[in-house]
Amino acid sequence: MKNYFILKNLCRKIYLAGAGDFWFEEGEISQGKSLRYRLLCFIVFSTYISMTLLEIIGVFFGAMPNDERSDCTSFAVSHTIVLCKMFSVIVNRKRVKELNRKLVEICKDHEDEHRVAENYRIMKINVVAYAVSVYGSFVFFLFDGVRKMMTGSHFITIVTYWPFYDDNSAIAVTFRLFTTGVLGVMLATMICIDSFAIITLIMYKYKFITLRYYLQGLREQFDKNNHAGNEEYATDQLHSGFIEGIVMHSHLISLSKDIDRSVGAVLALQVCLSSGSAVSLVLQLALSKDMTVAAQLKIILFVVALYFLLALFLCNAGEITYQASLLSDSIFYCGWHASSMRRDLRQLVLFSCAAAQRPIVMKAFNMLELTYGTFIQVVRGTYSVVALISAQNESTPE
Template identity: 60%
Template sequence: MKNHNILKNLCNVVFVAGSGNFWLKENHIGDDNSFLYRFYRFVLFSIYGFMTILEILAAVIGDFPDDEQSDAVTFAVSHTIVMIKIFSVIYRKELVKTLNRNMVRVCEIYETKTLMEEQYRIMKINVIAYFVTVYGSAAFFIIAGARKMREGSHFITIVTYWPGHDDDTGIATVFRIFTTVVLCVMMVTMVSIDSFAMVYLIMYKYKFITLRHYFEELRKEFDEASKSSLELASDKLTQGLVDGIEMHKKLLRLSRDIDRSFGTVMALQVCLSSGSAVSLLLHLALSKELTFVVTMKILFFGVALFFLLALFVCNAGEITYQASLLADSIFYCGWYACPSQSAPRRNIRQLVLLAVAQAQRPIVMKAFNMLELTYGTFISVVRGTYSVFTLIYAQNT
């Protein structure tokens, strides 16, 4: 599937989820300035915001049992960060639209069907795995709430300031069920935004793979053309190098736009994964009586947090790796077999020197323009999280 179709389908999902129209063509997917859509988005995010405020109040001044208080803190922190992530992307809607256009156009004519199929398969695996992990975690929260109801208590998934723990009235039960539905709907919006960032990282990685294949094809074409005319083959190779350098420059500019568009999403995910994981591990370690369902609820939630972080960081790290391979492909394009060129022509050796020097500068995706997203970052976050957990655990035992 072409990048144009992938981004269009993704923008359609984001539009339905209430975040607006991010497609590069106005009103092609839908009109997010229409009264009905603005009303729909206002109601949707008002409900999200109201529920998050109630969660924060429950975490700060609520009077609940230890397990529910822990859930209140977890959801209050998580959903606050989720809301910030969503609004950070909505705020940069015009930039994302421009990014969509540029991402589609760069290297588009050199993208092969095989490579696009591989890219689409990787995207599907990443998004589906994340979706299953997130809703698997939600399922265990719902099962845990239903189990409480079977044991004589009330059904509860989201802990909010109202209703209180002792409130078992009909309206309280309806509200608890309503917040559970809101949670499931909110996760659709969250997954759509997170998937947006994830798909961009994967797509950007394959742009570098496409460019690398382009330079490798230049060498094959040069070898074939040089059999009939070395001079014409050299001219064609020189022009191909110029085009490749231009594409590389455009790709480098895209990294800044990706950071500006989705850097907040990825940076906050680092904070969310690390902070929430410490809280969940402490709850798991310090609680003496945990049922299987509650244990799985905590574990699944922690796995979902770190799984998304891994998807962000590892895909970003793969960009750095693929970009690092570009210098070799440029160097071995066949320039050394070209004859010396007269002054009016471009000096292919200088072009190669310029291109290789540009490709050797490491491309490292960053969040907030300071937090490097690499494989090492993921390991550091995991180690740091475990270190904080062991320190706090030692002080409480």
């Protein structure tokens, strides 16, 4: 039941972050449909949307220096995609609840305590590392804002259309501090949503590992029971266990569709965010000749956070494909050929092996394959675009 508590604890954090109740057991996390909580969620997301709209307006109509315009553009694009990611999960709340139920129930009777503990350790490392990378970038944005204030400018992290660049009134300063706080809270909500997608992928991967060890255990148990006078019992145990394994396999295959419907948009939008925003940020870093060390560090850490999350998504999705591909051998060598019912099981084994030899490939929007190769392609594509534009800029006479 470790997976039950992992998912429930995560859903509780998502609830506290203001994204709603995603747990499949009614009343376990939220005590009914609270009007006060709904009002709080409305205020929180209205603030997120308002801040993002001010950033978008600032990109087109704001009068500001080039460095602040670059920050405004980066934040406008990033926050728009982040909001789309959040709403894609919130809109599919019922599907997410059903996904949580299936993640808890499938294979739960055959999960090994040590493997579940290892699963939890990997989840924790992934989520903590991602949170550290995000807030590490946020700290350097704060540091750069303080540096600007110390050099005679004004403190700023989020660049919006208003306050205007030369407005240093008390109201303007207060609003800049307010948007900084809003950014900190928004990052917490974003991390919770992204962490749900990460944990879903890791947990799904370990479901295939659990099934593989279960099928291998059938052969070991059959060899142990298959002795003179006990052949019928050993065969019956193998037959019933194999049927149960095939049912679990079919449930796992269908679960990929539930994951795509629930968090597929989050994975696809992250590919767009990491590739698009990273290009603009790296170009800003490469083409600017008078950028301070603090400004360079905030951009570098921002890019690291974008690519780190993309790597977590795509590499864990790629690992699902790999683990699913290993099931074919486990099915074939489960011991069916040594049983007295081998003729009855042969057809079922052949169909099961054929199904396992078409390994699951996680996709976003049923188009973009989420694999190790996709991550490499995104990184290479970003590098190629940045290298091309940088070369053109260097060859253009001033």
